[in-house]
Amino acid sequence: MTDISASLRRSLTPAESRPRSTLTWLWLNLAVLAAYSVAGLVVVLFGIGPAKISPIYPPSGIAVAATFVFGARILPAVFAGQFLNGFPLLDDPHTTVANYILTNTGTGVGSILEALIALAMLRHFARAWHPFDRSRDVVIFLLGSSLAAAFVCGAIGTFSLWANGFVPNAEVRITFITFFLADAAGIAVFGALALAWYREPWPDRRTVVTSVVVLTVVLAIAGLEIWSHYPVDYFFLPLLLWAGFRSGPRGVTLASAAITVVVVLATTHGVGSFVGKTDNESILLLEGFMAVITFTGLLTVAVRAQQKQAETALARHNRVLERRVSDRTAEIAEKNRLLQQKQERIDDDLKTAQLLQASILPTDFSSYANTGIAASMKPALEVSGDFYDVFPIDGDRLGLVVADVSGKGVAAAFFMAVTRTMLRGVALSGLRPADCIDHVNDSLYRENPIEMFVTAIYAELHEESGVVTLVNAGHCEPIIMRADGSAALLRRSGNPPLGVMEHKTFVELSFTLGEGEMLFLYTDGITEAFDRDGGLFHVKRLLEITQQSAARSPHELMLAVIGGVETFSAGTLQADDITCLVIRRNARSGA
Amino acid sequence: MEVTESRIGSATTLKIVGRVDSSVAKALEQKVLDVASRDGHIVVDLGGMHYVSSAGLRSFIILAKNARAKNQTIALAGMSDEVGEIFEISGLLELFQIYDSVEAAVAALPR
Numbered sequence: 087m088t089d090i091s092a093s094l095r096r097s098l099t100p101a102e103s104r105p106r107s108t109l110t111w112l113w114l115n116l117a118v119l120a121a122y123s124v125a126g127l128v129v130v131l132f133g134i135g136p137a138k139i140s141p142i143y144p145p146s147g148i149a150v151a152a153t154f155v156f157g158a159r160i161l162p163a164v165f166a167g168q169f170l171n172g173f174p175l176l177d178d179p180h181t182t183v184a185n186y187i188l189t190n191t192g193t194g195v196g197s198i199l200e201a202l203i204a205l206a207m208l209r210h211f212a213r214a215w216h217p218f219d220r221s222r223d224v225v226i227f228l229l230g231s232s233l234a235a236a237f238v239c240g241a242i243g244t245f246s247l248w249a250n251g252f253v254p255n256a257e258v259r260i261t262f263i264t265f266f267l268a269d270a271a272g273i274a275v276f277g278a279l280a281l282a283w284y285r286e287p288w289p290d291r292r293t294v295v296t297s298v299v300v301l302t303v304v305l306a307i308a309g310l311e312i313w314s315h316y317p318v319d320y321f322f323l324p325l326l327l328w329a330g331f332r333s334g335p336r337g338v339t340l341a342s343a344a345i346t347v348v349v350v351l352a353t354t355h356g357v358g359s360f361v362g363k364t365d366n367e368s369i370l371l372l373e374g375f376m377a378v379i380t381f382t383g384l385l386t387v388a389v390r391a392q393q394k395q396a397e398t399a400l401a402r403h404n405r406v407l408e409r410r411v412s413d414r415t416a417e418i419a420e421k422n423r424l425l426q427q428k429q430e431r432i433d434d435d436l437k438t439a440q441l442l443q444a445s446i447l448p449t450d451f452s453s454y455a456n457t458g459i460a461a462s463m464k465p466a467l468e469v470s471g472d473f474y475d476v477f478p479i480d481g482d483r484l485g486l487v488v489a490d491v492s493g494k495g496v497a498a499a500f501f502m503a504v505t506r507t508m509l510r511g512v513a514l515s516g517l518r519p520a521d522c523i524d525h526v527n528d529s530l531y532r533e534n535p536i537e538m539f540v541t542a543i544y545a546e547l548h549e550e551s552g553v554v555t556l557v558n559a560g561h562c563e564p565i566i567m568r569a570d571g572s573a574a575l576l577r578r579s580g581n582p583p584l585g586v587m588e589h590k591t592f593v594e595l596s597f598t599l600g601e602g603e604m605l606f607l608y609t610d611g612i613t614e615a616f617d618r619d620g621g622l623f624h625v626k627r628l629l630e631i632t633q634q635s636a637a638r639s640p641h642e643l644m645l646a647v648i649g650g651v652e653t654f655s656a657g658t659l660q661a662d663d664i665t666c667l668v669i670r671r672n673a674r675s676g677a
Numbered sequence: 678m679e680v681t682e683s684r685i686g687s688a689t690t691l692k693i694v695g696r697v698d699s700s701v702a703k704a705l706e707q708k709v710l711d712v713a714s715r716d717g718h719i720v721v722d723l724g725g726m727h728y729v730s731s732a733g734l735r736s737f738i739i740l741a742k743n744a745r746a747k748n749q750t751i752a753l754a755g756m757s758d759e760v761g762e763i764f765e766i767s768g769l770l771e772l773f774q775i776y777d778s779v780e781a782a783v784a785a786l787p788r
Contacts, residue, residue: 492735537742541731560767562731582768586738590768610731614699622698622730661699662732 097206100157101215115163118152122167125276129171132350134365141350141372143268145171146200146239147276150231153201154208154215154277155284161198168197178252185250192246193239200239204231204273216281217384218335219391224384228377232273240266260366267373271346274380279343282335289336296333300325300341308348317359319349319375326379330386338383346376436468436496443469443499446506448476456549457484458670460640462648464611465663471498472609472663473506477513482550485513488607488667489542490561492583501538505530505584509544519546520594523557523584527592530585539585543607552599552671557592559584562613563625565606565632566597573606573632575625604640604670606632611664612647615655623654640668678726680708685783688718694725697733705736713743720782724755734767741772750774752782 125144132140149164172190175181207230208214208223217227244262247253253261289297307321322345329337352358353368360371451459454476461474471491479485487509491498508529512522523544530540541561547554556564556576560583563575579593599605608628615623631650635643644666651664678695689712697705712719719740729737744751752774756764764770776782 492738537739537746539738539742560734560769578766578768580766580768582771583738586742586769587771610699614730614732616698616700620700622700 093210094206097210098158098202099209100153100205101155103157111159114156114160115166118148118156118160118163119167119170121148121152122163123170126167126171132354134354134368139264139365139369140268141264141271141353141369142275142346142376143272144276146197146236146269146272147274147278148280149197149201150204150235150273150277151280151284153205154281157205158202161201164197164201165194168194175252180251185252189246189250189252192249193243196239196242196246199242200235200269200273203238204235204277207231207234216285216335217278218282218285218387219395221385221388221392224381224388227278227384228274228381232270232277236266236269236273239269264366264369267370271373271376271380275339275343275346275376278335278380278384279339282339286336293333293336296329296337297340300329300337301344304341304344304348308352311352312355312357315357319359322349322379323382326383327386330383331390334390335384335387338387342376342379342383345379349375439469439496439499440465443473443503446503447473451476454478454484456672456674457547458640458668458672460644460668461666462644463663463665464648464660466611466660467494469496469499470494470663470665471502472611472665473502474607474665474667475506475510476667477510479513479516479546482548484547484549485510486545486547486605486607486667486669487542488561488609488665489540490609490611490663490665491540492538494663497538501540504533505540505542509542513544513546518594519544519555519557520592523559523581523592523594524590527559527584527590528588531588534585539583541583545605545607547599547605547669547671549671552601552603553596554599554605555594555596557581557594559592560586562608562610564608565629566599567604567606567632567636569600569603571633571636573629573636575629599669599671601671601673604636604643604668606643606647606666606668608647608666609663611660611662612651612666614662615651615664616658616661617654618657623651627654640670644668678705680705682708682712684717685720685779686786687716688720688783688786689715690720690722690779690783692722692725696728696730697726697736698728698730699732702730702732702736705733706739709736709740710743713740713747713749716747716749718750718752718786719744720752720754720779720786722754722779723757723760724779726760727757729760729763731767734763734769737764737769738772741769745772750786752776752786754779754782 122145125148128144129140132142134141145167152160169190172193175186175189208217208227211230212223212226214223217223240262243265244253244258247261248258303325307318311318326338326341326345329341349358349360350372353360353372360368360375362368362371447463459476461476463470463472463474471494473489475485475487477485489505491501491505505526509522509526512525517525542559543556543561543564545554545556558578559581563578565573566576567573576595579595581592582590613623613625613628627650628647631647632643635646638646647666648664678693678697678701681692683690691712741751754776755778776785
């Protein structure tokens with residue numbers, strides 16, 4: 087029970103439940119009563135035939151629209167209006183006070199029921215208070231709020247007239263049909279008109295223009311019809327659709343109401359397409375026409391409204407999408423900025439590392455009077471795993487190092503710094519070269535968490551005698567350039583690189599560098615440089631260049647080799663660090 | 678250079694064909710690290726490798742260092758005299774077990 091009454095209450099909720107004061111209630115009812123009565127008087131104009139039967143009953147539209155908007159509280163005005171609209175009965179000779187009151191009370195109750203059923207149908211099935219937004223609502227409005235509601239009212243009204251003797255048995259059927267269809271048409275045409283203009287009461291320029299054009303053209307078509315006596319009612323159809331497309335519900339309801347009024351008036355004067363052989367036939371033809379234009383017009387605006395809703399929804403989705411895209415873009419830009427910041431920090435760090443690395447490589451060899459020295463290190467990346475070193479061990483001896491750490495980049499550079507410092511430290515303690523290398527090898531083997539290793543040459547040059555004591559730990563074979571202009575590789579002696587095997591005893595070699603003779607130490611960045619076709623520079627090319635440059639200074643030899651490699655590998659990316667160290671035992675001046 | 682990988686019993690066999698120098702050292706190093714990351718002993722078939730440069734040797738040292746950390750045995754099989762000499766003067770023979778052929782290497786592997 088509660089469910090049904092709650093559902094009924096929901097179904098009967100009007101568009102406006104406020105204001106609720108008694109005074110407002112009174113005013114609303116008086117206003118609706120006035121409108122109802124005026125609309126009722128208009129019927130007199132529409133009456134067809136001697137019985138003055140109207141094919142349309144506008145008051146039912148006003149009652150239904152008012153109920154949609156204000157709810158059951160205006161039903162007293164509907165009842166009173168319908169009661170008062172029964173005044174034509176006064177002309178009837180059978181009228182008595184009793185049957186007059188009974189009949190009009192009956193039709194009044196019918197009108198109340200009609201309005202309530204109309205409201206309930208739309209509220210319940212369409213959950214709306216007007217039929218302008220969805221095509222489904224148009225069907226509900228026309229079938230439920232208009233035809234079904236009017237059917238009930240027509241039945242009650244006809245019964246009241248028949249029971250009180252105002253309608254003879256023979257006319258019950260036609261009275262019911264006329265009553266029913268006139269009410270339905272009144273709701274469909276004038277109810278829709280009132281709702282449309284109540285929903286959007288303030289006409290904009292566009293609507294005013296539409297209204298003026300609609301009224302003018304309707305009158306013009308009517309005039310044409312009256313003047314020419316041709317049935318040109320189909321001219322109304324494009325006007326109806328134009329009004330709907332241009333101004334929506336207001337345009338289309340105004341057009342269908344104007345067309346209805348004109349067509350009904352023309353028919354009452356025997357003009358137009360709807361003049362039938364009998365009055366009833368005329369009335370039915372008019373009803374059919376009104377049904378068609380109302381349905382067409384309302385459906386047009388509903389479909390247009392749905393299309394607009396879809397467009398609005400699409401536009402909204404697009405806006406949301408655009409906002410999301412722009413949000414995401416901003417997010418990415420921010421991430422890029424952070425990434426760039428990080429990259430800049432890394433670049434700065436690498437630059438600092440490069441500077442630091444370059445600063446531990448000696449570059450000024452001018453203090454070595456008896457030995458000509460040239461050296462160069464060119465990293466493949468920002469930082470290098472190659473290094474060279476030249477340092478005096480004591481008054482007579484020079485320490486010479488060229489080394490290559492496995493791998494490249496920061497890890498190699500760090501390992502290079504460790505190796506260089508360790509080797510120099512051990513060498514300065516005065517140990518023999520092989521012992522130094524044994525020591526460094528074991529240290530690197532033990533303190534080497536990432537399995538790195540170093541190939542290295544450590545040589546000790548006795549400046550006075552020219553004796554070189556050299557340990558080659560898995561490194562490229564040095565080149566000795568003799569005074570006779572020959573250049574030869576100094577074979578390796580089977581020592582592994584540093585940091586590969588523990589407790590290894592490294593083998594050292596000795597040879598004497600004559601005056602003017604040179605020792606060329608390098609890394610495999612030179613011999614393994616490749617050209618555009620993948621060909622290796624190879625030690626053979628290095629030997630050729632050194633032979634050609636035998637008579638030159640260490641610096642010139644170095645430039646010749648580096649230049650040779652650069653020419654050879656032009657157009658390729660430098661794959662490995664390139665390092666060389668050139669030593670020449672100078673001629674003994676004054677000795 | 679071409680490297681093909683196969684399995685004989687529990688051992689992984691790497692067959693290296695061609696010259697191994699700086700232009701391929703990186704690829705060989707990747708392959709070698711990949712193989713060394715797995716379990717089982719490793720036999721490297723050097724029958725088709727006719728030259729190895731110092732950059733190429735680095736890949737072998739990396740293989741040996743990684744294998745030693747995991748107690749894997751690395752066997753080098755079928756290397757030519759020239760290649761054998763390069764390994765010898767580079768002091769790297771000690772890092773590996775050397776066999777004349779892959780079959781001999783597989784037969785000698787610890788079970």
